[in-house]
Amino acid sequence: MKALPKLAAAALSFSLLFSAVSPVTVAAASADPITFTIYVEDALDGRIEENFEGDVSRVITEQTGVTIKYQFGVGDVSNQITLMIADQAYPDFVFSRSHLNNFLEADAYIDMAPLIEEYGPNIKKLYGDSFEKLKDDEGRIFYLGQDFISPIVEDPEDSFEIQQAVLKEFGYPEVKTLEQAKDLLKKYIEKYPTIDGQPTIGLTLTCGEGWRYYITLINPGLRAMGYPDDGNFYVDPETYDVQYAFDIDGIEEYYRWLNSMYNEGLLDPDAFTQTHDEYLAKISSGRVLALTDGHWEYVEAEQVLEEEGKYERTYARLPVTYSEDIVHPAYRPAAYSPMNGVGITQNCPDPVRAIQFLDYLCQEETQILTAWGIEGQHWEIRDGKRQYTAAEMEARKVPGHAIETAIGYMTYPWPCIGGGEDSNGYKFNALDDSQTLWDTYNEEAKVTLEAYGVGSWKEMFPQPSEFIPSEWGQAWLIWDNQPPDSDFAMLHTECNDLTAQYLPMACSAAPEDFDAIWAEFMERLDAIGVKELNEAATQLLADNFYVHVEAAE
Amino acid sequence: MEKNAKSKRLRLTKASFPERLYRQRYLLLMSVPFLIWVLLFNYLPLLGWTMAFQDFKLKGDVFQSFFAADWVGIKHFVALLEDILSKGRFYLALRNTLGMSFYMMVFGFVTPIIFALMINEIRSMYFKRITQTISYLPHFISWVVAAGMISVMLSTEGPINELLENLGLIEKRIPFLAQEKLFWGIMTFSEIWKELGWNAIIFLAAITGVDPGLYESADLDGANRLQKIWHITLPCIMPVITVILIMNVGWLISVGFEKQMLLGSDITRNYSEVLDVYAIKYGIGQSRYSFGTAIGMFKSVVSIILVLGANLIARKTGETSIV
Numbered sequence: 107m108k109a110l111p112k113l114a115a116a117a118l119s120f121s122l123l124f125s126a127v128s129p130v131t132v133a134a135a136s137a138d139p140i141t142f143t144i145y146v147e148d149a150l151d152g153r154i155e156e157n158f159e160g161d162v163s164r165v166i167t168e169q170t171g172v173t174i175k176y177q178f179g180v181g182d183v184s185n186q187i188t189l190m191i192a193d194q195a196y197p198d199f200v201f202s203r204s205h206l207n208n209f210l211e212a213d214a215y216i217d218m219a220p221l222i223e224e225y226g227p228n229i230k231k232l233y234g235d236s237f238e239k240l241k242d243d244e245g246r247i248f249y250l251g252q253d254f255i256s257p258i259v260e261d262p263e264d265s266f267e268i269q270q271a272v273l274k275e276f277g278y279p280e281v282k283t284l285e286q287a288k289d290l291l292k293k294y295i296e297k298y299p300t301i302d303g304q305p306t307i308g309l310t311l312t313c314g315e316g317w318r319y320y321i322t323l324i325n326p327g328l329r330a331m332g333y334p335d336d337g338n339f340y341v342d343p344e345t346y347d348v349q350y351a352f353d354i355d356g357i358e359e360y361y362r363w364l365n366s367m368y369n370e371g372l373l374d375p376d377a378f379t380q381t382h383d384e385y386l387a388k389i390s391s392g393r394v395l396a397l398t399d400g401h402w403e404y405v406e407a408e409q410v411l412e413e414e415g416k417y418e419r420t421y422a423r424l425p426v427t428y429s430e431d432i433v434h435p436a437y438r439p440a441a442y443s444p445m446n447g448v449g450i451t452q453n454c455p456d457p458v459r460a461i462q463f464l465d466y467l468c469q470e471e472t473q474i475l476t477a478w479g480i481e482g483q484h485w486e487i488r489d490g491k492r493q494y495t496a497a498e499m500e501a502r503k504v505p506g507h508a509i510e511t512a513i514g515y516m517t518y519p520w521p522c523i524g525g526g527e528d529s530n531g532y533k534f535n536a537l538d539d540s541q542t543l544w545d546t547y548n549e550e551a552k553v554t555l556e557a558y559g560v561g562s563w564k565e566m567f568p569q570p571s572e573f574i575p576s577e578w579g580q581a582w583l584i585w586d587n588q589p590p591d592s593d594f595a596m597l598h599t600e601c602n603d604l605t606a607q608y609l610p611m612a613c614s615a616a617p618e619d620f621d622a623i624w625a626e627f628m629e630r631l632d633a634i635g636v637k638e639l640n641e642a643a644t645q646l647l648a649d650n651f652y653v654h655v656e657a658a659e
Numbered sequence: 660m661e662k663n664a665k666s667k668r669l670r671l672t673k674a675s676f677p678e679r680l681y682r683q684r685y686l687l688l689m690s691v692p693f694l695i696w697v698l699l700f701n702y703l704p705l706l707g708w709t710m711a712f713q714d715f716k717l718k719g720d721v722f723q724s725f726f727a728a729d730w731v732g733i734k735h736f737v738a739l740l741e742d743i744l745s746k747g748r749f750y751l752a753l754r755n756t757l758g759m760s761f762y763m764m765v766f767g768f769v770t771p772i773i774f775a776l777m778i779n780e781i782r783s784m785y786f787k788r789i790t791q792t793i794s795y796l797p798h799f800i801s802w803v804v805a806a807g808m809i810s811v812m813l814s815t816e817g818p819i820n821e822l823l824e825n826l827g828l829i830e831k832r833i834p835f836l837a838q839e840k841l842f843w844g845i846m847t848f849s850e851i852w853k854e855l856g857w858n859a860i861i862f863l864a865a866i867t868g869v870d871p872g873l874y875e876s877a878d879l880d881g882a883n884r885l886q887k888i889w890h891i892t893l894p895c896i897m898p899v900i901t902v903i904l905i906m907n908v909g910w911l912i913s914v915g916f917e918k919q920m921l922l923g924s925d926i927t928r929n930y931s932e933v934l935d936v937y938a939i940k941y942g943i944g945q946s947r948y949s950f951g952t953a954i955g956m957f958k959s960v961v962s963i964i965l966v967l968g969a970n971l972i973a974r975k976t977g978e979t980s981i982v
Contacts, residue, residue: 184943191717192724208946212718305816314924375815378926379836384810590945591716599945603748603928610926614837 137171140459143197144448145190146519147179147205160512162479166472172463174516196451198460201252201519203446207589215248215449221461222247229461232468232521236442250464251444253580254524258538259570261563262436264325264335266426267397267404270550271418278557284330284363287426291372291395301393308372309396312385312403319606324351326398327360327609330428334438334573337582338602339643343574348581348643352605353636358624359428364613365620378610392419417550423563439570443579445587448519467516473523476516477534484511491539492532499545584650585643594642600634711735711952728949735953749954752937755843755930759919760911762847767858768907770851772900775862776888791863794856806921809849810836836922842930846918861903865896901973908969912962934958 155163158173167173177197180186187205190196191212202209209215219241222229229250230237236255240247266287272294273279281287291308298306313319324338328351333340338351351357367373374394376384388394389407397404401423411419425434450460466472474492478485484498494502501507508514525535536542543562547555560566578584588595608627615623674682712735713728742749774794781787797805811817813835820832835841873891882890916935923931934954942951 184946188717188943188946192721194720208717211716313926319925375832375834375837379810379834379924380814381807381810384814591947596945603925606925607928610837610924614834614926 137169139167139171139173140456141173141175142199142454142460142463143175143177144199144201145177145179145197147183147187147202148519149179150176151178151180154515155509155512160510160515161483162475162512162516165475165480166466166516170463170466172459194453196453198451198454199448200451201249201446201448204586206249206446206587209449210248211589214451216452216454216457217246217248218250218450218461219245219247221457222465225458225461226465226468228465228468228470229521232473232523233444236444239442240444249444249447249449250521251442252447252519252521253442253444254522255442256524256526256534257439257442258525258535259437259564260537261401261543262423262425262567263402264321264329264400265423265434265436265563265567266326266330267399267401267421267423269395269419270422270554272395273422273554273557274418274550278554281424281426282430284360284426284428287396287424288363288367288372292370294395295372302391304391304393307374307388307394309367309377309398310374310380310385310388310394311377311398312380312382313378313610314380314384315382318382318403319609321403322397322399323609324605325400327351327357329435330360330363330426330432331357332427332432332435333357334435334576335582336576336580337585338605339581339585341576341578341581341647343576346578346644346647347640348647349640350601350631350636350643352601352627353631353640358612361609361612361624362620363428365615365617368614369617373613375614378614392416397421412548417548420548420551422551422554423566425567433568433572435573436567437564437570438573438576440576441579443583445580445583446519447521464521468521470528473534474528476520477514477522478536479511479513484513487532492536493539493542494536578647578650581647584646588646594639594646597635597639597642601631601636601639604630604634708952708956710949711956713949715948715952717946717948731949735950736957738950739953739957748932748941749937751929752932752934755919756912756914756933756935759843759846759933760914762843763850763914764907764911766847767851767854768904771855771858772862772896774855775859775866776892778859778863779866779892780884780888791856791859795860796856797853798857800853802917802921805849805853806918809845809922813845836924837926839927839930842923842927845922849918849922862896862899865899866892869895905966905969905973909962909966911965912958 154176158167158175163174175197184205187202187208191208191214194212194214196214200209200214218226233240233251233255236251240249240251242248266281268281268287268290272290273281275294275297276290279286279290281290295306295308300306311319311322313323320338325335328335328338328340331354333351333354336348340349340351340354341347342349364373368375368377374380374388380388386404386407389397389404390410392411404421408420411417425436427434448464450457450464454460467476478492478494479498482495484494485492486495487493498511523534525533525538527533533539537546540561544552547562555561555563558566585594585598588598590596590599604627608623608630612620612623612627680687710725710728712730712732713725714731714734715728716724718724718727739749741747743753778787778791781790800808812819814820815832815834819835820829823829824832835845869892873895874887877887877891912934914933916933916939919931919933920936923936938951938954942948942954
């Protein structure tokens with residue numbers, strides 16, 4: 107589930123920007139019209155253009171003759187995917203995250219390695235050193251990794267968010283620890299018990315619907331205690347020992363804090379049961395002072411606030427941790443992990459054409475096209491930088507403009523370089539520029555940032571250089587990629603289910619009962635075999651990690 | 660004439676089986692489509708039960724996968740039994756299913772009967788019709804919408820909390836949906852609210868079938884209203900009540916899962932997870948189709964035992980039976 111933020115982050119960072127059309131001269135493989143279908147597991151319906159007719163998409167069709175027809179995940183994707191596999195009704199391409207293994211087990215993908223040797227020079231170039239990581243033990247390639255190959259430091263998706271109004275009220279104080287944040291919320295509620303006639307809410311969560319508790323209940327706890335996002339596990343950067351996060355002593359302190367929030371009336375009593383819609387409705391009413399969410403998850407509600415001009419009710423993103431000596435782990439760098447991506451299926455009638463299309467997407471010119479749009483129309487080189495044109499900047503203020511340009515749509519889940527510079531030294535990613543980033547903030551956010559003396563939220567966080575980089579990449583992808591009926595996955599699910607049940611129980615208990623509930627939680631974790639889970643995870647990490655390290659060498 | 664008819668009847672009873680078959684050929688022909696329907700949709704799928712004895716994995720299409728799968732005997736049933744013995748999650752799901760069903764049986768079965776009796780006693784036709792229509796309207800709302808309404812009503816900012824607070828009955832607002840002990844009650848109450856009027860229709864229909872002569876003679880004997888209900892209406896609709904009861908027992912283990920899934924959350928899981936939800940999570944969700952099938956079989960067996968049991972009791976006590 108952690109992949110959703112990724113997707114949203116990728117889609118968002120690009121759709122925030124616009125881009126451009128240029129007379130890109132690309133040697134198209136063959137321009138005969140052809141339509142490729144792709145299944146994308148995410149519910150992107152309505153978030154991208156319907157008939158591949160945006161500006162960027164049109165250029166792609168002109169240059170290659172290819173039209174892409176999307177099929178998205180709808181409702182319960184496991185049923186959808188199970189049926190697809192049972193009928194072997196695969197489209198030409200398939201992108202799946204959580205069900206990748208089902209497709210692999212069913213031999214749905216073709217091995218791309220020989221085709222890439224013949225037709226894919228740009229694919230190899232784009233992935234560079236990471237290309238070898240795409241191969242499995244037997245040297246086969248079933249999919250092209252989806253994540254940014256060269257990552258950029260964007261504003262943190264996950265942080266502790268406090269309304270600009272609250273910070274303003276108290277003169278933009280330093281908010282580093284949970285206790286400081288709590289005091290602030292408390293003081294504000296005492297002063298303003300209602301906002302626009304409705305009761306003020308200190309902090310609320312979205313845990314009522316399935317996996318969402320990962321985002322607002324589990325992850326914030328790990329962050330606040332300083333554990334980087336390796337799924338619900340902690341990987342020791344020196345010994346590579348893996349431990350289930352809730353098996354770590356001291357992790358309960360965050361939840362003890364939530365418990366005190368709950369008992370002092372600062373945490374919304376409906377936090378553990380409300381639906382996501384109710385959650386968003388509360389946020390967009392402007393009366394929720396703080397969140398511990400991923401930006402991608404509450405962004406819709408924040409947009410409502412911005413449309414109504416309630417800028418002071420939008421959120422500042424702050425590196426709040428349990429104590430001052432804990433380093434907020436948002437920017438722990440991670441090596442590239444191609445653990446899922448677009449693959450060509452057995453049903454694709456013309457795999458050569460498909461690989462040529464993927465190769466076309468990997469060209470530098472196409473990478474610029476998909477990320478920025480068309481030269482002259484959407485972007486230009488100005489002051490020695492690639493920048494959006496004035497007309498495009500203006501046009502972006504109109505809702506729905508992104509659908510017309512289709513900028514960024516072909517960057518996910520298709521191969522995408524992400525950050526870095528092209529051969530002319532211009533940036534691949536528009537948000538990789540402080541001025542562009544600054545322009546995306548609303549007035550009130552700018553005031554807050556100026557008060558703290560920084561130019562973006564990311565500057566408030568500990569920077570990547572302060573961490574031991576994760577050589578093992580994004581560990582959560584390893585856990586997510588295990589077949590759902592494997593011993594590891596079953597044990598993992600069981601532990602997570604127990605966590606999902608006990609965290610809300612502990613947080614909403616009377617303060618004096620907290621320890622007893624937590625002890626019971628630990629006992630039951632031990633009983634279902636959390637130690638075995640740790641061992642299995644350590645083994646899995648070693649297996650995946652060393653394969654890749656050897657491959658990279 | 661009379662003689663003729665008599666001999667005809669005689670012949671009918673004595674007719675040989677093929678002869679009777681031929682005679683009833685049109686009737687038989689008419690029932691063929693239904694037979695096919697039952698075979699196709701009720702019996703053929705039973706073949707899928709064999710999956711419960713396999714380790715089924717999707718590889719290629721369904722039939723290829725079926726023949727390629729390993730046979731593992733009763734492994735999945737042993738796993739279920741072990742879970743029950745160790746009071747694990749399957750045990751909890753089973754308990755919740757039966758528990759909620761039991762609540763539904765007791766309250767959800769009695770209330771429509773009482774409601775039908777009450778509606779029947781209303782004199783004003785106009786008022787009677789309006790009441791009845793309003794009472795069965797919620798039946799047509801889908802659970803998704805109904806769950807939304809219920810969750811708003813029960814939230815800490817909802818009308819129920821407000822009411823209780825204004826009446827001074829509670830000091831602190833209660834997040835009802837986060838109270839695991841209240842979950843069965845909330846489920847039962849919302850089910851009754853939604854289905855009361857609808858379920859009463861069949862009893863109302865049965866009541867209209869009661870011979871008015873009985874009431875008239877009761878009037879002559881000086882019976883009051885309550886006595887008429889107790890001694891005439893109820894005994895007259897008893898056969899209907901029994902049949903419905905037996906059928907309900909058959910559904911006992913199929914308490915439905917929409918409302919539990921929509922209104923339950925992790926915090927109430929010990930009391931909200933029912934068998935169907937468990938089967939979805941641990942069967943389909945983990946691609947353990949065989950395990951899921953085993954759960955389905957388990958459910959069916961329990962259902963059959965319950966129905967036969969209820970039927971037996973009904974027959975022993977001299978009431979109608981359906982099997």
